[in-house]
Amino acid sequence: MKYYSNKQSRGNTLLPLFKELGIENDIEMVEVDYAKIHDAEYLKINPMGKVPCLVDGPAVISETAAIYAYLADKYHEKGLAPALNDPMRGEYLKWLFFCHGPMTEYMDIKYLQVPEAQIEKCRSALSMGNEDAVFAFLKQGMKQANPYLTGEKFTAADLYLAYWIAYAVQFKILPYLDEFDPFIQRVKKRDSVQDVDWLQKL
Ligand SMILES: N[C@@H](CCC(=O)N[C@@H](CS)C(=O)NCC(=O)O)C(=O)O
Structure with missing residues (x-):
């Protein structure tokens, strides 16, 4: 490859x-x-x-x-992806797509400093909705993580989300919400992310 x-x-x-x-x-x-x-x-x-x-x-x-x-x-x-017939695969895909879709859109819009009024005007057409919607989704996911997004097993979606959160926090695009902490602290212990400074700083 x-x-x-x-x-x-x-x-x-x-x-x-x-x-x-x-x-x-x-x-x-x-x-x-x-x-x-x-x-x-x-x-x-x-x-x-x-x-x-x-x-x-x-x-x-x-x-x-x-x-x-x-x-x-x-x-x-x-073991980084739930089996094809595991319902939690749906949750797993949801998080991968959320990172790639609404969360990335949110990061782009913040970076571009799009005015709030403009976001509200286009809210129903935006894949992220608005900031409140993105935060609500993230907070609920973090609260329900047990300890990972799809349960006991760590998946690729946990890695992608943790990395994306750390990146967004580092560049002040996203505040480091209290709800993120238990999840982030757990993921950052993995050997694979020891050299990811953004994550290690959190
Ligand atoms: N939707 C793509 C976006 C990729 C993307 O925007 N890559 C940037 C770097 S972070 C790039 O290649 N920029 C070079 C350019 O557009 O000239 C993905 O998520 O992989």
Whole structure:
């Protein structure tokens, strides 16, 4: 497998997953220079001119959440994704999609400093709704985590959410809510995230 990424990108979100799955040595890391990311050579791989992107044989997998889901399933024996017929797989997918959809949209909107009035005007059309909705969803998920999002077993969704929260808190996009703490403190103990400074600082 080839992993196209850039050291200053959300491609780093996947690095702890490679460690959890024990596949670091099976992946050829390709550093994509941002100055060349819109050149024809890279656009042939991902026409969006974005990283990360994983190439596995004939399959070209872009979108962070898709790479998370794909790898956790490909190495299913490592236990990072609930079984296909496990209802908790639905919860697991919900969290992967939440991170990729509403939560990322929230982070983008905060970063762009979109005025509150504009957000409220478009609220029903926005995938995140508004800040209150995002916070309510996160708080309920954290409260119900027992201790992980889908129960006793740690999954790829826990890793993605913890990483995304830590990133957003570090860049002051998201406040570090009290409700996050038990979950974050548990995830940050994992060997795979010892070098993720954003998480270790929390
Ligand atoms: N929806 C994509 C977004 C990827 C993305 O925005 N990547 C940024 C880096 S964090 C990128 O490649 N930027 C380079 C550019 O657009 O020129 C995902 O979640 O994987």
